[in-house]
Amino acid sequence: MVDISIDSAGDATVQMNYNTNHIELGAYSLANVVMDVSSVAKERLEAVFDKSVSVEEITPEVTRFRVCNFAYVDNKTCTSPSFQFLQAEDLFDKNLLWVKDSLSLDFTPKVTKVHFFDGYIETFEDTDSIPKIRHTLNSPGSAP
Template sequence: MKLSYLLIGCILIVFLAVMPAQAFTAKTLTVTLNGNGDAQADMQYDLTFVEQAAIFFHAANPASLLQTALQENLNRPVTVVSAGTSSADVIIPSFATVVQSGGATTMNTPAFSFADAQNGLKGQWYASLITADFAPQTTTITFPDGYQATFNDQISIPSISHTLS
Protein backbone atom coordinates (compact mmCIF):
# COMPACT_ATOMS: atom_id res chain seq x y z
CA MET A 1 0.00 0.00 0.00
CA LYS A 2 2.77 2.46 0.94
CA LEU A 3 4.63 1.52 -2.22
CA SER A 4 1.64 2.44 -4.39
CA TYR A 5 1.36 5.86 -2.69
CA LEU A 6 5.08 6.40 -3.15
CA LEU A 7 4.85 5.42 -6.83
CA ILE A 8 1.87 7.71 -7.43
CA GLY A 9 3.67 10.54 -5.63
CA CYS A 10 6.80 10.08 -7.74
CA ILE A 11 4.79 10.03 -10.96
CA LEU A 12 2.96 13.19 -9.89
CA ILE A 13 6.22 14.98 -9.07
CA VAL A 14 7.74 14.00 -12.45
CA PHE A 15 4.56 15.09 -14.24
CA LEU A 16 4.54 18.48 -12.48
CA ALA A 17 8.25 18.98 -13.13
CA VAL A 18 7.96 18.52 -16.89
CA MET A 19 4.57 20.17 -17.33
CA PRO A 20 4.79 23.85 -18.27
CA ALA A 21 3.33 26.00 -15.52
CA GLN A 22 0.71 28.17 -17.16
CA ALA A 23 -1.32 30.48 -14.98
CA PHE A 24 -4.10 32.91 -15.81
CA THR A 25 -4.77 33.13 -19.56
CA ALA A 26 -7.14 35.82 -20.84
CA LYS A 27 -9.34 34.52 -23.66
CA THR A 28 -11.87 37.23 -24.52
CA LEU A 29 -12.89 40.61 -23.19
CA THR A 30 -16.22 42.00 -24.33
CA VAL A 31 -17.15 45.54 -23.31
CA THR A 32 -20.71 46.61 -24.12
CA LEU A 33 -21.54 50.32 -23.75
CA ASN A 34 -24.97 51.74 -23.09
CA GLY A 35 -26.15 55.20 -24.12
CA ASN A 36 -25.01 56.98 -20.95
CA GLY A 37 -21.43 55.65 -21.12
CA ASP A 38 -21.75 52.88 -18.54
CA ALA A 39 -20.20 49.58 -19.58
CA GLN A 40 -20.72 45.93 -18.88
CA ALA A 41 -17.49 43.98 -19.28
CA ASP A 42 -17.32 40.22 -19.60
CA MET A 43 -13.95 38.49 -19.46
CA GLN A 44 -13.45 34.82 -20.27
CA TYR A 45 -10.23 33.22 -19.04
CA ASP A 46 -8.52 29.94 -18.24
CA LEU A 47 -7.07 29.07 -14.86
CA THR A 48 -4.86 26.19 -13.81
CA PHE A 49 -6.29 23.41 -11.70
CA VAL A 50 -4.46 24.82 -8.67
CA GLU A 51 -5.94 28.29 -9.22
CA GLN A 52 -9.41 26.80 -9.65
CA ALA A 53 -8.97 24.83 -6.44
CA ALA A 54 -7.89 27.98 -4.58
CA ILE A 55 -11.11 29.70 -5.67
CA PHE A 56 -13.22 26.66 -4.81
CA PHE A 57 -11.77 26.47 -1.30
CA HIS A 58 -12.02 30.27 -0.89
CA ALA A 59 -8.25 30.68 -0.60
CA ALA A 60 -8.42 33.20 -3.45
CA ASN A 61 -11.12 35.77 -4.17
CA PRO A 62 -11.05 36.71 -7.87
CA ALA A 63 -13.88 39.24 -7.47
CA SER A 64 -11.93 41.26 -4.92
CA LEU A 65 -8.68 41.06 -6.89
CA LEU A 66 -10.42 42.05 -10.11
CA GLN A 67 -12.27 44.95 -8.50
CA THR A 68 -9.08 46.37 -6.98
CA ALA A 69 -7.11 46.02 -10.23
CA LEU A 70 -9.83 47.66 -12.35
CA GLN A 71 -10.46 50.52 -9.94
CA GLU A 72 -6.74 51.33 -9.82
CA ASN A 73 -6.38 51.11 -13.61
CA LEU A 74 -9.55 53.05 -14.51
CA ASN A 75 -9.56 55.47 -11.55
CA ARG A 76 -13.26 54.91 -10.90
CA PRO A 77 -15.40 52.54 -8.84
CA VAL A 78 -16.50 49.30 -10.48
CA THR A 79 -18.93 46.59 -9.45
CA VAL A 80 -17.96 42.96 -9.93
CA VAL A 81 -21.25 41.18 -10.62
CA SER A 82 -19.63 37.74 -10.69
CA ALA A 83 -16.18 36.21 -10.89
CA GLY A 84 -15.45 32.52 -11.01
CA THR A 85 -13.11 29.94 -12.39
CA SER A 86 -13.65 30.83 -16.05
CA SER A 87 -15.27 34.25 -16.33
CA ALA A 88 -16.01 37.56 -14.69
CA ASP A 89 -18.75 40.13 -15.27
CA VAL A 90 -18.16 43.73 -14.26
CA ILE A 91 -20.20 46.95 -14.40
CA ILE A 92 -18.12 50.09 -15.00
CA PRO A 93 -20.06 53.32 -14.48
CA SER A 94 -19.12 56.23 -16.76
CA PHE A 95 -16.60 54.12 -18.68
CA ALA A 96 -17.08 56.24 -21.82
CA THR A 97 -17.60 59.97 -21.94
CA VAL A 98 -20.64 61.06 -23.94
CA VAL A 99 -20.51 64.37 -25.82
CA GLN A 100 -23.50 65.81 -27.65
CA SER A 101 -22.83 68.48 -30.25
CA GLY A 102 -24.94 69.68 -33.15
CA GLY A 103 -27.39 66.80 -32.86
CA ALA A 104 -24.63 64.16 -32.92
CA THR A 105 -23.58 62.00 -30.01
CA THR A 106 -19.93 60.98 -29.73
CA MET A 107 -18.65 58.42 -27.24
CA ASN A 108 -15.01 58.28 -26.14
CA THR A 109 -13.63 55.27 -24.31
CA PRO A 110 -10.48 55.53 -22.23
CA ALA A 111 -7.29 53.71 -23.12
CA PHE A 112 -6.60 50.86 -20.71
CA SER A 113 -3.92 48.28 -20.26
CA PHE A 114 -3.25 44.97 -18.57
CA ALA A 115 0.49 45.68 -18.57
CA ASP A 116 0.40 46.68 -14.88
CA ALA A 117 -1.02 43.27 -13.99
CA GLN A 118 1.63 41.59 -16.13
CA ASN A 119 4.39 43.68 -14.53
CA GLY A 120 2.96 43.20 -11.05
CA LEU A 121 3.28 39.47 -11.44
CA LYS A 122 6.99 39.79 -12.26
CA GLY A 123 7.61 41.15 -8.76
CA GLN A 124 6.10 38.12 -7.02
CA TRP A 125 8.25 35.34 -5.54
CA TYR A 126 6.54 32.70 -7.69
CA ALA A 127 6.90 34.62 -10.98
CA SER A 128 9.64 32.34 -12.30
CA LEU A 129 7.39 29.32 -11.78
CA ILE A 130 4.43 30.43 -13.90
CA THR A 131 3.61 32.05 -17.20
CA ALA A 132 0.56 34.31 -17.25
CA ASP A 133 -0.97 35.88 -20.35
CA PHE A 134 -3.01 38.98 -19.53
CA ALA A 135 -3.53 40.07 -23.16
CA PRO A 136 -6.97 38.84 -24.25
CA GLN A 137 -6.94 36.88 -27.48
CA THR A 138 -9.86 39.07 -28.58
CA THR A 139 -11.08 42.34 -27.09
CA THR A 140 -14.35 43.70 -28.49
CA ILE A 141 -15.89 47.04 -27.56
CA THR A 142 -19.50 47.41 -28.71
CA PHE A 143 -21.20 50.81 -28.89
CA PRO A 144 -24.98 51.31 -28.49
CA ASP A 145 -25.48 51.61 -32.27
CA GLY A 146 -23.83 48.23 -32.89
CA TYR A 147 -20.44 49.55 -34.02
CA GLN A 148 -17.62 47.31 -32.78
CA ALA A 149 -13.91 47.89 -32.33
CA THR A 150 -11.93 44.64 -32.13
CA PHE A 151 -8.34 44.07 -31.03
CA ASN A 152 -6.41 40.80 -31.12
CA ASP A 153 -3.70 39.79 -28.63
CA GLN A 154 -3.12 43.34 -27.38
CA ILE A 155 -2.22 44.01 -23.76
CA SER A 156 -3.06 47.73 -24.17
CA ILE A 157 -6.26 48.98 -25.77
CA PRO A 158 -6.27 52.54 -27.17
CA SER A 159 -8.92 55.16 -26.60
CA ILE A 160 -11.76 54.94 -29.10
CA SER A 161 -13.89 57.81 -30.32
CA HIS A 162 -17.08 56.93 -32.19
CA THR A 163 -19.98 59.09 -33.33
CA LEU A 164 -23.22 57.16 -32.97
CA SER A 165 -25.30 56.75 -36.09
Protein backbone atom coordinates (compact mmCIF):
# COMPACT_ATOMS: atom_id res chain seq x y z
CA MET A 1 0.00 0.00 0.00
CA VAL A 2 1.15 3.51 -0.81
CA ASP A 3 -0.15 6.59 0.98
CA ILE A 4 0.61 10.03 -0.43
CA SER A 5 -0.40 12.86 1.90
CA ILE A 6 -0.30 16.35 0.42
CA ASP A 7 -0.14 19.30 2.82
CA SER A 8 -1.40 22.86 2.26
CA ALA A 9 2.05 23.97 1.01
CA GLY A 10 2.01 21.27 -1.69
CA ASP A 11 4.67 19.11 -0.04
CA ALA A 12 3.90 15.40 0.15
CA THR A 13 4.81 12.64 2.55
CA VAL A 14 4.86 9.29 0.76
CA GLN A 15 4.73 6.07 2.76
CA MET A 16 5.04 2.66 1.17
CA ASN A 17 4.16 -0.36 3.33
CA TYR A 18 5.03 -3.86 2.19
CA ASN A 19 5.49 -7.42 3.35
CA THR A 20 8.84 -9.05 2.64
CA ASN A 21 9.65 -12.73 2.50
CA HIS A 22 12.94 -14.13 3.85
CA ILE A 23 14.63 -13.91 0.43
CA GLU A 24 13.68 -10.25 0.01
CA LEU A 25 14.80 -9.56 3.57
CA GLY A 26 18.18 -11.09 2.71
CA ALA A 27 18.43 -8.96 -0.43
CA TYR A 28 17.61 -5.86 1.61
CA SER A 29 20.35 -6.74 4.11
CA LEU A 30 22.83 -7.32 1.29
CA ALA A 31 21.89 -4.04 -0.38
CA ASN A 32 22.62 -2.20 2.88
CA VAL A 33 26.07 -3.78 3.02
CA VAL A 34 27.09 -2.88 -0.54
CA MET A 35 25.49 0.55 -0.94
CA ASP A 36 23.96 3.48 0.90
CA VAL A 37 20.30 2.57 0.34
CA SER A 38 18.97 5.97 1.47
CA SER A 39 21.27 7.90 -0.88
CA VAL A 40 20.43 5.67 -3.83
CA ALA A 41 16.70 5.97 -3.06
CA LYS A 42 16.97 9.77 -2.78
CA GLU A 43 18.75 9.99 -6.12
CA ARG A 44 16.27 7.72 -7.92
CA LEU A 45 13.21 9.39 -6.36
CA GLU A 46 14.43 12.88 -7.25
CA ALA A 47 14.77 11.67 -10.85
CA VAL A 48 11.18 10.34 -10.83
CA PHE A 49 9.59 13.46 -9.31
CA ASP A 50 12.09 16.06 -10.56
CA LYS A 51 11.82 17.59 -7.08
CA SER A 52 13.87 17.67 -3.89
CA VAL A 53 13.30 14.52 -1.81
CA SER A 54 14.25 13.72 1.78
CA VAL A 55 14.26 10.07 2.78
CA GLU A 56 12.84 9.70 6.30
CA GLU A 57 12.85 5.92 6.72
CA ILE A 58 13.75 2.79 4.78
CA THR A 59 13.23 -0.62 6.38
CA PRO A 60 12.14 -3.99 5.01
CA GLU A 61 8.54 -3.06 5.92
CA VAL A 62 8.31 0.70 5.30
CA THR A 63 9.75 3.36 3.04
CA ARG A 64 8.81 6.95 3.88
CA PHE A 65 10.02 10.07 2.15
CA ARG A 66 9.02 13.70 1.65
CA VAL A 67 8.76 15.41 -1.73
CA CYS A 68 9.05 19.22 -1.65
CA ASN A 69 6.64 21.12 -3.92
CA PHE A 70 5.01 17.86 -5.01
CA ALA A 71 1.67 19.51 -5.86
CA TYR A 72 0.62 22.96 -7.00
CA VAL A 73 -1.80 24.62 -4.58
CA ASP A 74 -3.77 27.80 -5.15
CA ASN A 75 -6.75 29.07 -3.19
CA LYS A 76 -9.27 26.80 -4.97
CA THR A 77 -7.40 23.78 -6.33
CA CYS A 78 -4.62 21.36 -5.58
CA THR A 79 -2.98 19.70 -8.58
CA SER A 80 -0.75 16.68 -8.08
CA PRO A 81 1.53 15.47 -10.87
CA SER A 82 1.31 12.26 -12.84
CA PHE A 83 4.12 9.79 -12.18
CA GLN A 84 5.14 6.18 -12.59
CA PHE A 85 6.37 3.94 -9.82
CA LEU A 86 9.98 2.88 -10.20
CA GLN A 87 10.76 -0.31 -12.02
CA ALA A 88 12.75 -2.70 -9.83
CA GLU A 89 15.83 -2.45 -12.04
CA ASP A 90 15.88 1.35 -11.59
CA LEU A 91 16.73 0.90 -7.91
CA PHE A 92 19.83 -1.18 -8.54
CA ASP A 93 23.29 -0.12 -9.56
CA LYS A 94 24.19 -1.89 -12.83
CA ASN A 95 26.77 -3.97 -10.94
CA LEU A 96 24.05 -5.25 -8.59
CA LEU A 97 21.41 -6.24 -11.14
CA TRP A 98 22.16 -9.88 -10.33
CA VAL A 99 20.53 -9.28 -6.94
CA LYS A 100 17.36 -8.01 -8.63
CA ASP A 101 17.44 -10.87 -11.12
CA SER A 102 17.51 -13.40 -8.28
CA LEU A 103 14.29 -11.95 -6.85
CA SER A 104 10.82 -11.53 -8.25
CA LEU A 105 10.38 -7.90 -7.33
CA ASP A 106 7.20 -6.09 -8.29
CA PHE A 107 6.84 -2.55 -7.02
CA THR A 108 3.32 -2.07 -8.36
CA PRO A 109 1.23 -1.30 -5.28
CA LYS A 110 -2.07 -3.06 -4.76
CA VAL A 111 -3.58 0.20 -3.47
CA THR A 112 -2.37 3.80 -3.76
CA LYS A 113 -4.20 6.55 -1.89
CA VAL A 114 -3.62 10.25 -2.50
CA HIS A 115 -4.77 12.25 0.53
CA PHE A 116 -5.42 15.96 0.07
CA PHE A 117 -5.20 18.30 3.05
CA ASP A 118 -8.93 19.10 2.92
CA GLY A 119 -9.80 15.43 3.58
CA TYR A 120 -10.45 14.30 0.00
CA ILE A 121 -8.89 10.94 -0.97
CA GLU A 122 -8.33 9.56 -4.46
CA THR A 123 -7.74 5.77 -4.59
CA PHE A 124 -6.05 3.68 -7.31
CA GLU A 125 -5.74 -0.11 -7.43
CA ASP A 126 -3.09 -2.28 -9.10
CA THR A 127 -1.58 0.44 -11.26
CA ASP A 128 2.05 1.34 -11.87
CA SER A 129 1.24 4.96 -12.76
CA ILE A 130 -0.78 7.70 -11.13
CA PRO A 131 -2.44 10.35 -13.32
CA LYS A 132 -2.34 14.07 -12.71
CA ILE A 133 -5.11 14.93 -10.24
CA ARG A 134 -6.73 18.36 -10.22
CA HIS A 135 -8.81 18.53 -7.06
CA THR A 136 -11.15 21.41 -6.23
CA LEU A 137 -10.58 22.12 -2.57
CA ASN A 138 -13.45 21.92 -0.12
CA SER A 139 -14.08 25.15 1.71
CA PRO A 140 -13.54 25.07 5.49
CA GLY A 141 -16.46 23.45 7.24
CA SER A 142 -17.73 21.54 4.21
CA ALA A 143 -17.63 17.76 3.99
CA PRO A 144 -14.81 16.15 1.96
